Amino acid sequence: MEIIRKIQKFFTTAGAKETDEKAEMTTARVSEVHRLHSITSAIIPENSPLEDIIARFAKDSGVRGVFLVDSQRRFTGLVTRIDLLRWAHLQLFGGKGRREITVSEFYRIVDARKAIELCNSTQKALSVKESDSLQEALDKMLDHEEDVLPVLDSQGEIVGDLRLSEVLWWALAHGRHKRERQE
Numbered sequence: 001m002e003i004i005r006k007i008q009k010f011f012t013t014a015g016a017k018e019t020d021e022k023a024e025m026t027t028a029r030v031s032e033v034h035r036l037h038s039i040t041s042a043i044i045p046e047n048s049p050l051e052d053i054i055a056r057f058a059k060d061s062g063v064r065g066v067f068l069v070d071s072q073r074r075f076t077g078l079v080t081r082i083d084l085l086r087w088a089h090l091q092l093f094g095g096k097g098r099r100e101i102t103v104s105e106f107y108r109i110v111d112a113r114k115a116i117e118l119c120n121s122t123q124k125a126l127s128v129k130e131s132d133s134l135q136e137a138l139d140k141m142l143d144h145e146e147d148v149l150p151v152l153d154s155q156g157e158i159v160g161d162l163r164l165s166e167v168l169w170w171a172l173a174h175g176r177h178k179r180e181r182q183e
Contacts, residue, residue: 030137031130033170034151034162041065041148041161046076046116050087053079053115064148067158068115074156077119078126080146083109087118127152128162134170137162 042056046068053066068077089095090110105120112118127150128137141147147164 028134028170028174029130030128030132030134030151030162033134033166034130034160036166036169037163039161040163041067041150043067043069043158044115046070046114048115050112050115050118053118054084057081057084064161064163065146065150066115067150067161068119069158073158075127075150075152075158077116078146078150079115079118080148082145083118083120087112126150129154130159134167138167 040062041064042053042060044052044056044066048068056066057063065081066079067075068079070076087109089098090106095101095106108120109118126140126144126146128140129152137149140149141164149162150158151160151162153159
């Protein structure tokens with residue numbers, strides 16, 4: 001997560017000498033970045049069996065996250081590799097040797113049978129809008145230690161995903177463009 005902090009600092013304190021260059025970096029929107037690469041997250045119904053998510057991750061190592069949607073295709077939650085890692089560790093080893101978790105958290109994970117049951121309450125709200133700033137998106141990534149976020153339209157439907165790799169690519173491209181203008 002240190003790289004995210006450095007990128008965030010880059011956006012807020014970029015060494016841009018001209019005000020408009022700095023404004024370009026600090027006012028960048030999610031809409032400018034999230035379509036740089038194709039979506040790498042799966043979108044599945046929230047009531048899907050947990051086995052479907054496990055199979056999806058097992059078959060496709062490129063899947064970054066699983067976005068859950070309700071019957072109206074609105075975002076309801078996110079299942080990450082870490083969620084599945086916790087589930088597997090608890091299933092296989094009962095959580096022995098790991099940090100303490102609450103009894104309710106233990107049972108929530110162990111008893112999960114549907115995709116939505118594996119999500120914790122903070123992940124259900126973990127998303128960005130196309131109009132959000134990149135700084136807001138990076139703040140959410142840092143706060144929740146996630147490197148992929150669903151991007152939602154005004155109706156709460158998923159229009160893509162925003163990944164750290166896209167933010168890094170965008171930052172490099174804009175840094176290169178800035179250097180070329182200075183030469």
